[in-house]
Each structure stands twice: as C-alpha cells, then as structure tokens.
Amino acid sequence: MAQAPKKANDAGGDADAGKKKKKLLLLIGLAVALVAVSVGGTVVALKVLAPPAAETNAEHAAPAPTLAQAIYFEMTPNFTINFTVNGRQRYLQAAITLMYRDPALESLLSLHMPAIRNGLVMLFSGKSFDELQTPEGKEQLKAEALVVIQTLLKKEQDALVASGETKGVSLANVEQVLFTNFVMQ
Structure with a gap:
C-alpha cells in the first residue's frame, strides 16, 4: 500500500512541473515580445523624429564638387x-x-x-x-x-x-x- 500514494504524488509532481514549464515558456515569450516591441518602437521613433530635410537632402543632394587638378x-x-x-x-x-x-x-x-x-x-x-x-x-x-x-x-x-x-x-x-x-x- 505504500506504493500507491507514491504514484499519486508523481502524478501531482508532473502536473506541477508542466505548470512550471508553461510559466517559463510564457515568461520567455513575453520577454521576446517586449524586446521586439522595443526595437520596433525605436526604429519607428527614429524615422518619425528624423528631420525631414535630412531625408530630402540625402535623396536630392548634388554630388560634392570635385577639386580641379592641381x-x-x-x-x-x-x-x-x-x-x-x-x-x-x-x-x-x-x-x-x-x-x-x-x-x-x-x-x-x-x-x-x-x-x-x-x-x-x-x-x-x-x-x-x-x-x-x-x-x-x-x-x-x-x-x-x-x-x-x-x-x-x-x-x-x-x-x-x-x-x-x-x-x-x-x-x-x-x-x-x-x-x-x-x-x-
């Protein structure tokens, strides 16, 4: 009879381990999502906050004048x-x-x-x-x-x-x- 309660504890331990794994995976997924949101937000903020003249000048800038030969x-x-x-x-x-x-x-x-x-x-x-x-x-x-x-x-x-x-x-x-x-x- 001593072995029957042990099996019940093992089944309960497996359930606790499964819950812990789910929590761990959920926390890892949440951390990855936060990093992705942070990187994406930074990229968007840089594009929004960049002066529009910089984009226009970069696209339409005349080539730098070259010096004539000495x-x-x-x-x-x-x-x-x-x-x-x-x-x-x-x-x-x-x-x-x-x-x-x-x-x-x-x-x-x-x-x-x-x-x-x-x-x-x-x-x-x-x-x-x-x-x-x-x-x-x-x-x-x-x-x-x-x-x-x-x-x-x-x-x-x-x-x-x-x-x-x-x-x-x-x-x-x-x-x-x-x-x-x-x-x-």
Whole structure:
C-alpha cells in the first residue's frame, strides 16, 4: 500500500512541473515580445523624429564638387639672398613652385612675375638667417610668401575688373607656396 500514494504524488509532481514549464515558456515569450516591441518602437521613433530635410537632402543632394587638378608653376630662376651674420657672408638659395587650380591664372602669374619676385625678394631679405634655419621659420616664411603673392594677385585682378577688362581674368588664387629646394650656407 505504500506504493500507491507514491504514484499519486508523481502524478501531482508532473502536473506541477508542466505548470512550471508553461510559466517559463510564457515568461520567455513575453520577454521576446517586449524586446521586439522595443526595437520596433525605436526604429519607428527614429524615422518619425528624423528631420525631414535630412531625408530630402540625402535623396536630392548634388554630388560634392570635385577639386580641379592641381597645377604647378615653377618660378625660375631660383632665389638667392645674401645675409651678413657675425661679419660672415651667408646665403640662402630657394627654389619655389606655386600650386593653383585655375589654368587661366598662369597668364596672370607670368604677366606679374616681376612684381611677385620683387615682393618675395623683399620678404626673404628682411628675415634673419637664424630664424630661417628652424622648421618653424621656414613654415612662417612659406605662409608670408603666400600672403605676398595672393595680395599682389588680388590687387591686379581688382584693377582689371575696375577697368572693365574682365575678359579672360581669373579670380582664382595661388593655394600654396612650395619650397622645392631650400639651401642655407
């Protein structure tokens, strides 16, 4: 007789285990549903809250303008500047190349090359030999040379525009001054 009650307990235990499994599956299903709702809600919220201009601009945006190919203008002859340092003669020899992108600028550079060279010689000769020996001094010289060239070209372009001779005048400018050779001794 002792075995009959055991079977009843086993049947009751199976029923409890089945209920526990159902609860566990129900909780797992509920968790999956909550995650799905959360992800879906986030996607919908991002679409609703996104500025409409972003969508319109992305669809109808013009392609980014590409830069024209770089053009290099070598200034010849090289610049040679003399310095007196502690009673000794010192020299700077610099080869300069200008970088720009508008082919029409070449004729303006050629036309005004004497004035450009004069401005650069005045700039170089106004520097001290010691400051040009440092990398910072060379970078500063490049920046100042670019300003000298751009200022002169702008002045000449403005004069041509004011005189009404805008035919073939490029309003572009030199982008970089490059030292292709820089020797100090």
